[in-house]
Amino acid sequence: MAVNMEIFHQFLGQIAHLGERAEHVDLPDEKRVALAKEIFHQNIKAEQAGDLESCMHCGLCAEACHFRVGTGDPRYTPARKFELARRVYRREIGPFRWLYRLVTREITIDDLMEAQELVFDSCTTCGRCTLICPMGINVAGLVTTTRHALANAGLIPDDLAAVEQEQGSRGTVFGAGAEHLRKALERLAAQGLEAPLDKERADYLVLTSVVDLLLFNDQLASTVKLFNRLGVDWTFRSNAYEGANFGYLAGCGEVQRKATLRVIEEAVAIGAKAVIVPECGHAYPALRWEGADLYGKPLPFDVYAISEFLGLLVQQGELELDEALNGKVATYHDPCKVGRHSGVLDEPRAVLRKLGADLREMPNHGLLNWCCGGGAGLFVINRTVPLRRAAFEIKKQEVESTEAEMVVMACGSCRLNFIKGKDEMGLNGEIVSLVALVGEHLVRKSEPVASGREE
Amino acid sequence: MIAQLIDGPLWLFSAWFFLVVALWRLLVILFKGRPKSLAKPRNAPGGALATIFRRFLPYPEFRKVSRVRFWAGYAFHVGLLALLFFAAPHVEFLSQRVTGFSWPALPHWAFEVAAELALGGLLFLALFRLMDPVTRFISSTGDHLASWLVFLVMLTGCFALWRSHESLRLLHLFLAELLLIYFPFSSLMHALTFPFSRGFTGAVYHRKGVNI
Structure with missing residues (x-):
């Protein structure tokens, strides 16, 4: 199960140059601020309003954050990460917005740039801070809203923006495509592991990820072995194999939607009863918890993380x-x-x-x-x-x-x-x-x- | 005349102002609405109440790092609630001007314990806010103002009892009235909004099969 470290370092080398490929949109600063505010206006409902009204800066969240604890730098305190959201809420959305407009300064591009580092660089939206917060504030939710706001303002960090843009335009990432999936499956077939590809009907649509195709071949091979061993009716689909959703990660709603609907529509087309998400953290909530809302109705199939699926099989x-x-x-x-x-x-x-x-x-x-x-x-x-x-x-x-x-x-x-x-x-x-x-x-x-x- | 103002119209104004504006702030939160999730839930709706109550205690993994703020915070809040509703002068004031009925007050020794806990807890937290690198960095002017205003109200209350002087009582009442007017605009509103933040988050996680 060892990973090929040469390929790993090549992958890191590819990542090192990602930002060079990002396309930039030229916008006046005031327009960026306005675009960011649009998202806050759209997304801040009762839950997030309740959160923003409840933070009393007790600082306990700092004790649960790996970036704050790891660096010792109070800048990375989770409560600071939703400060932009709080300021916009107070000045534009909250019950005393008329008062805050008199006594606080307007949001500026500098505020957005400061927030960029806080919500993209120093937050993995892991949610651990929510567990220590006496007010139960859903910090990850507020950070995600802020990511969406910055994405709408064209302020996703370049490296991440490059991958998100690629998925938005090509449907895949890191230069990979359906051909890479086919070649990976051909390599497995040469080892005696046949994997169904592009069956017209199947009970299980199994997703993978470009990282598995390029690097973690053991995960791909084991997935094929498992489903073959189960004897279930399953398939990969070359039109929708990617579980990762860089729109979700980058806060770009449109790319998130495209990537999610691609999988959903493919699953519906083949009559899948379940979609299996590969070992990819964010891919699971992107489909399991947000897929239906993007689809506009409940999903006609179940969604399982592969670790969840394995565990259920064992337990049953x-x-x-x-x-x-x-x-x-x-x-x-x-x-x-x-x-x-x-x-x-x-x-x-x-x-x-x-x-x-x-x-x-x-x-x-x-x-x-x-x-x-x-x-x-x-x-x-x-x-x-x-x-x-x-x-x-x-x-x-x-x-x-x-x-x-x-x-x-x-x-x-x-x-x-x-x-x-x-x-x-x-x-x-x-x-x-x-x-x-x-x-x-x-x-x-x-x-x-x-x-x-x-x- | 000033005494009559503080004891009369200003008390009425500040009490009603607090009720109306605090309620307004809570209703604005609720009227923002909650989007309905179409994802298949792991659990039936619920989880809000459990999280509201569960959050009164920290997870064992966090007990060490939150110990000092936990004990100081509870000393302050429990002491304050005991004083506010069970200190004899407050029972008399509230029964005459608000409820129309009375209830048993704390014995003097219990009042003293509550006062010391409340004052000591708050003083510790106010100083912690100033001295801890994290809270010093993230705290706003409003956070400090709220801490010290509450402290002044409690301190003048203790002086008023200690010296039984009418002017001290009026000073205490005046500061309390200022606090009532300031309260709905401040982070002190966490006292009323915490069920929302805990409850909404609890419900969201419960739906996903996680009880927090």
Whole structure:
């Protein structure tokens, strides 16, 4: 399950030059401010108004934020990250806007630029701060609204903007496309793993991601093995294989919508009963929790994160795994968007126990896990490297305190961040994908066959 | 004449002002509406009440880092509530001017304990806000003003009882009236908005299968 580090570093090299490809829109500063305010006006409803009215700057959120704790810099206190939203709310939307317009200054482009660093560079919208906040403020929600506001104003950081623009125009990212999917599946077929592609009807639409196609081939191979072993009616679709949604990450509503609808329409076209989201943190909430609202009606299929799907199969006795881990000490890193934000906490652990791992939890795990610092698009924003290192130091200590031989995770962004962290800062223990681990330990039967055929 | 103003019309004005403007601020939040999510929920609607009450205590993982603010905050809030509604002069004032009925007041020793807890807690938090690098950085003028105004109201209340002088009582009442007028515009409104912020967040997470 080792990752090809040469390809990994090539991938990092590609990321290093992302910003050069971003297209810029020339807008007067006043127009940018107006465009940002539009989004705040649209998005701030009762929930966010209640949040903005309740913050009394107690500072407790600072103790839960990996960037603030890692750097010691009060600038990264979560309460500061929604300050722009609060100021716009007070001056333009709140009950005393007439008063605030008299006694506070107007929002300027400098305010937007300051917010850009706070909400894009130093926030992974992990939501841990919400758990410590005595007022229960949904900070991640306010940061997301602010990202949308800045995106509307044309102020997404260049690196992230480049990827979002590519997905908006080409439907895929990092220069990959359907051809890369076909070639990856051909390579697997050469190893005896046949994967159905572009079946006209299937019960399961399985998504993957460009990171899996280019780098985490073990995740792709294991996904194919798993679905073949289950004997269910499944397919990849070359028109909608990408689970990642850079519109969601960048706060660009239109690109988010396009990427989501592409998957939904494809799933509907093939009559899918379920869509399986790959190991990709944000991909799951983007489809599971926001897909229906973009579609305009409830989704006619279920959505599962693959870690969730595996766990349910184990819990229902429908997945046979050997126990070859045989007491190997493992710890599980919860991806924030799948765990804390979406409730997939027990299922991955059920899989690890079924595999025979001696599961040792980090001091802060499950709902209270520390974010690894690489999510919400930060991994592609080059200037965030120092912040990510500071955050990763916390995670490193958490992992190493368990003395685990392996740290298992179910998110590609986390895995990228962990690999980079280990490469640069060292980390005891092997970094392992949950689905890749499952693929290694499926109970051996006859050779896997393409779905729909008898074994 | 000033005494009559403070004891009469200004009290009425400040009390009604607080009620109307605070209610206005809460209604504006509610009338913003909540978009309905079309995503298939993991749980039936709920979660709001549970989070409102659960949040009164920190998660075990956060107890160490929040310990000082937790104890000082509860000392202040519990002490203040005890004073506000159960200190003998307040029971007399409220029963005559607001409720029309009376209730048992705290014995003197309990009043003293409540006063010390409230004053000590608030003084600690006000100083913490000034000295801690995070709160010093993020606090606004309004945050400081709210802390010290409440402190002055409580301090003058203690002096008024201690010295039983009419002018001290009027000073305490005047500052309390100023506080009532300032309250709905300030972060002190968290006392009334916390059910909304906790409840909405609790409901959103509960829908996704997470109880926070």
